Amino acid sequence: LVVREDVAAIARFVLGAEISDQVVERFGRDTGGNPLFLLESLRALLEYPPEVRKTIETGRLPVSTNMHVLIHQRLEKLSADAGLALTIAAVIGSQTSLDVLEQACNIGPDRLVTSLEELEQRHLLHAIESGDAGSIYHFNHDRIREIIHAELSPARRRIYHLRVANALKNKHGAAADANGAVLAYHYENAGEMLAAFTYWVKAADYARRLYSLVEADTAYHNAQRLLDQLDTRVSDDEVFYFYNGWIDFAFNTGNADCLSDAAQRMLSVGYRRQSQKLVGRAHLGLSGVADLRDQPLEGLQSLEEARPYLEQSGSPVLWLRFHNRRGGFLILLNRYVEAIQELEEAMSQVEDPSDAAQIEALGNVRYRLAQAYLQNGWPARSLKQGELLLEESRALFNHAGGLHAITTIAIAEHFMGRYAASIEHARTALRMVAPMKNPWLAGTIHVSLAKAELGAGHLDEAWEQAALALEIASSLRAPRISAQAYRVRGDVMGALGNLKESENYSRMGIEAADPNYSMVDNQFRLGWILVLQGRVAEGDALIDEVLRFCIDNQLTLHLMPTQVAKALAHLGQARANDAVHLARATAALAVEREMPTVHAMAFTLLAAAAMQDGHADEAAQKGLVVMRKGRELGNPLLELQTIGLVWKALQQAGRSDDRLVSRAGELATELDHNCRNPVLRPSYEKFIENFAKLQIR
Numbered sequence: 001l002v003v004r005e006d007v008a009a010i011a012r013f014v015l016g017a018e019i020s021d022q023v024v025e026r027f028g029r030d031t032g033g034n035p036l037f038l039l040e041s042l043r044a045l046l047e048y049p050p051e052v053r054k055t056i057e058t059g060r061l062p063v064s065t066n067m068h069v070l071i072h073q074r075l076e077k078l079s080a081d082a083g084l085a086l087t088i089a090a091v092i093g094s095q096t097s098l099d100v101l102e103q104a105c106n107i108g109p110d111r112l113v114t115s116l117e118e119l120e121q122r123h124l125l126h127a128i129e130s131g132d133a134g135s136i137y138h139f140n141h142d143r144i145r146e147i148i149h150a151e152l153s154p155a156r157r158r159i160y161h162l163r164v165a166n167a168l169k170n171k172h173g174a175a176a177d178a179n180g181a182v183l184a185y186h187y188e189n190a191g192e193m194l195a196a197f198t199y200w201v202k203a204a205d206y207a208r209r210l211y212s213l214v215e216a217d218t219a220y221h222n223a224q225r226l227l228d229q230l231d232t233r234v235s236d237d238e239v240f241y242f243y244n245g246w247i248d249f250a251f252n253t254g255n256a257d258c259l260s261d262a263a264q265r266m267l268s269v270g271y272r273r274q275s276q277k278l279v280g281r282a283h284l285g286l287s288g289v290a291d292l293r294d295q296p297l298e299g300l301q302s303l304e305e306a307r308p309y310l311e312q313s314g315s316p317v318l319w320l321r322f323h324n325r326r327g328g329f330l331i332l333l334n335r336y337v338e339a340i341q342e343l344e345e346a347m348s349q350v351e352d353p354s355d356a357a358q359i360e361a362l363g364n365v366r367y368r369l370a371q372a373y374l375q376n377g378w379p380a381r382s383l384k385q386g387e388l389l390l391e392e393s394r395a396l397f398n399h400a401g402g403l404h405a406i407t408t409i410a411i412a413e414h415f416m417g418r419y420a421a422s423i424e425h426a427r428t429a430l431r432m433v434a435p436m437k438n439p440w441l442a443g444t445i446h447v448s449l450a451k452a453e454l455g456a457g458h459l460d461e462a463w464e465q466a467a468l469a470l471e472i473a474s475s476l477r478a479p480r481i482s483a484q485a486y487r488v489r490g491d492v493m494g495a496l497g498n499l500k501e502s503e504n505y506s507r508m509g510i511e512a513a514d515p516n517y518s519m520v521d522n523q524f525r526l527g528w529i530l531v532l533q534g535r536v537a538e539g540d541a542l543i544d545e546v547l548r549f550c551i552d553n554q555l556t557l558h559l560m561p562t563q564v565a566k567a568l569a570h571l572g573q574a575r576a577n578d579a580v581h582l583a584r585a586t587a588a589l590a591v592e593r594e595m596p597t598v599h600a601m602a603f604t605l606l607a608a609a610a611m612q613d614g615h616a617d618e619a620a621q622k623g624l625v626v627m628r629k630g631r632e633l634g635n636p637l638l639e640l641q642t643i644g645l646v647w648k649a650l651q652q653a654g655r656s657d658d659r660l661v662s663r664a665g666e667l668a669t670e671l672d673h674n675c676r677n678p679v680l681r682p683s684y685e686k687f688i689e690n691f692a693k694l695q696i697r
Contacts, residue, residue, distance in 0.1 A: 004028055007038060014042040071147050074122065081107055082115040086124060090148040091160040091186075095138045097130075103167035104160070162190035177202045181219060188226070194233055197226040201242050208249045209399070211435035217258070220246045224265065236275050243269075243278070247285040252400045254438035256292040259285060280309030280318060287325050292440060294479065294514065296332035299325065316351045320361035323349070327368045334516055334553040336376045343369040356396055363389045363396075367404040374412060375517055377556025380594045383412035403432040407445055414452045415557070417596040417633040422452035443472040443481035450488040455597070457636035459492055459675040459684075466492075483513035487522050494529060495637045496675075496683040497690060503529045517555060520546045524562040531565070536572035543569055556593070560586050564601045571609060580609050600629045600638055607645055616653035620646050640667040644691060664691070 008024045027038060075083065088104045089096050102112050116137065119125040124144060127135040139145045152160065165186035172179050180203030188196035204219035223242055227234055234242075243266035250259035263285030270278030283306030290299030303326055310318050323346030330339035346365045350358050370385035386408030393401030410425035426449035433442045450465035469485040472478070490505030506529060509522030524546040530539030543565045550559035563586040570579035587602035607622035623646035630639030643664050650656055668688060675684040 010035075010038060011042055068147060071144055074124070074144075075148070078122070079115065079118060081111050082118040085112060085115040086119055087148055087152070088160055088164065089125065089137060089139070090145040091152075091157070092164050093182075094142055094145060095136050097171075098135050098137070100164070100167045100171055101137065103170065104163040106163070158190050161186045162192065165190055165192070165195070177206045180204075180206055181215070184219075184222065193226050193230055197223055197230060197234060198238075200226065201238075201245070204242075204249070205245055208245065211253075211399070211437070213253060213437055216249055220249070220262070227269075232273070236273060236278065239266075239269060239273075240275075240278055240281065243285075244281060247281070247288065251285075251288045251292065252438065253436055254292060254440040256289050259292065260289045263289065276309045276312040277315060277318070280306045280313050280315075283309065284318065284321050284325065287329075291325060291328055293477065294332060296329040299329045303329070316349060317355075317357045317361045319349060320346055320358065320365060324361065324365045324368050327365070327372065331368065331372055331375065332516065334549075334555065336372050337554050339372040340369065340376060343372060359392055360396060360398055360401065363392050363398065363401040363404070366392075367401075367408060370408045370412070374415065375555055375557050377560065377589075377593050377595075379412045379415040379557075383409060383416065386412060399432065400436070403429060403436070403441070406432065407441070407448065410445070410452065411448045414448060414455060415597075416594055417455070417635070419452050419455040419634055423449065423456060426452055439472050439476055440478060440481075443469045443476075443478055443485075446472065447481060447484040447488065450485065454488060454491055454495070454637075455633070455635055457634075457671060457674055459495070459671070459680055460677045461674070462488055462492055463677050463680060479512050479514045480516070480518045483509040483518035483522060485509075486512060487518070487525065490522070490525055490529075492680065493683060494525070495641075496680065496687045498683040498686070499529050499533050501683065503533070517558060520549050520555065520558050520562070524558065524565050527562075528565040528568060531569050531572050534572075536569055540566075540569040540573070556589075560590055560593070560595065560598045561601060564598065564605055567602075567605045567609075571605070571612060576609050576613055580606060583609065596629060596633060597635070597638070600626045600633075600635075603629075604642060604645065607642075607649070611645070611649055611652065614652075616649045620649035620653065623649060636667045636670050640664065640671065640691075643667070 004024060007028045008019070011019050011024065011027060027042075075086070078086065084107065085101065085105055089101060092100060092104070098112075098116075101116075102109055105112055105115075107115070116125065116127070120127065123140050125137045126140055127137050130136045149157070165183055168179060168183055168186065169176055176183060176199075180199045180201075184196045184199035184203055187193075187199060200219050200223035204216050204223060207213075207216035207219055220242075227239065227242070243262060246262040247259060247266070250256075250262055263282050266278055266285060267282035269275075270280075270282050283302050287299045287302035287306065290296070290302060303322060306322060310322055323342055327339045327343040327346065330336070330342060343365050347362060347369070350362050352358055366385045366389040370382040370389070373379075373385065374382040386405050389408065390402060390405035392398075393405055406425050407429045410422045410429060413419075413422035413425065426445055429445045430442070430449065433445060446465045446469035450462045450469065453459075453465060454462035466485040466488040469481050469488075473481040473485065486505045486509035490502045490509065493499075493505060494502035503526060506522045506526035510519055510526065513519035513522060523542055527539040527541075527543035527546065530536075530542065533539075543562060546562045547559070547566060549555065550562055563582055567579040567582040567586070570576070570582065583602045583605040587599050587606070590596070590599035590602060603622050603626045607619045607626065610616075610619035610622060623642050626642045627639050627646060630636070630642060643660050646657075647660055650660075668691070671684070672688075675681065
């Protein structure tokens, strides 16, 4: 037998041209290294025009007439039992186990063993021990298997494929789903199209659970092809199960085009069958397309089209899906209180808490409700829904639900100042989202991780995660992801005192955003930065615009920091009393809502107001409160910036504190280790230089 290098050399000599490694591998595999088979295959290839030869990497290698003759000469010498065993093995595939071959051949174990020994002696099959599976028999040459299978009569091919399908089904039993694609292939070749459809759906389900995206997509399309042939031989319930799985698969992987295709097909079938349930579910699927594309008005229209059909279907799961989706669109339209009411009402409609389908649908409602609670300024409530969703998803082994839960938890923890936990959960979510290949969710997680890393003072990592989010957003129409990533970059620059670059990134975030929370998140920051730069009137006008938007939409998550920005503008306008009043109210609200970072922002503003009024001791006292909070939260940037304020207050009071000098040095060293990115380094060095001018170091 010739080795791989010789196969390449012989092929190059006969064809007069180099061939790819992939084709060399195929020649070696198909001919088994048999030099005669190799030469005959190459000669057959020469019979094709050069432009056709270039396509052999994606098609079958040609078989020459001489090779047919050679193979037939070898097969004619076999006994009847050996010939049957070899033919059944060819139907099974390139390899087979002894138990499947025995049941499919139906010639008894002794006769089968004698036949296999004969086939091994004639170098047609060879056995490899495979642990618990026993002996696995392989064809020495794939080309022999292909020729045997191709020359079977249609009737015999159907009989043999049915034997093999039944043998495989008996062998795998309850685990047949894992081999659904193989069983579907054999049943289809046996002409058992209904069974083939069933197993293509099982294969799709199995691949979907493993997030084997190509395999799942192939299986769904094969099932669709057979459904077109079978039509009403497949029951409405089976059709619903098939399309429901396909739609969920497309939504969970963020594939809007695939989702649209599956939903439109289901809609067509539903109308043809006059099935309320199929039509209603199809419209829900189309609303999912709008959800993925951030098109809330189109989504609400799809839901209204679904409503009359869902009312007739009487399915509690579909109604949960309806309310969940509607709540999501209300969130996108900034109608957060309505969204909360819609979703809380949906949770009360679970009829059977032991039904897995209803619990899974309830989990989707929890995910949406957590988002609404968060934007309404209740991160602790959002966290609670995430924790409940995680518990339910684990009980159902629901990967997508678990991913949504951990993402929810990570985002809520960030706003509650639990940066280390948020980082850990966000990194777990990134590992979980990888096999799903859902770019929308991956981008959201990168942004969440960037925010948490920034809170922990990891500037390089925050910058990198924002870059990854922007890279994902560039391949999608994902304004929320882009806007939030620019927001993080603006915050990084702002933390380093580079207000000009911070302003630029905030403006980029506003330009990228749709009119929702991602826009106002950048707008109030821009207003804050403008005030810090002395452009008080311009910044104040922008802050007022954000305040109106947040109040009108009860967007309390962003209302609170915007109120601190407004208090800063009051200070810039020499309205200290107004600033103090607003900062105190915000601090109290932040305590109620369990948002310690906002509380620290408000207290920092109160310290600055005290400084402006000449109350240095009060300013220092409040600054020390913020310092302790920054250390408690693990937020070195907050702590370091507050040290500067406290130092100024102490100087104004004629006092000093050596502990501040020591702590500032520790924090500067920590920050130095976490700010090595060449884009950030100049801003960092300028920040440290300005800090040193306070004579703390």
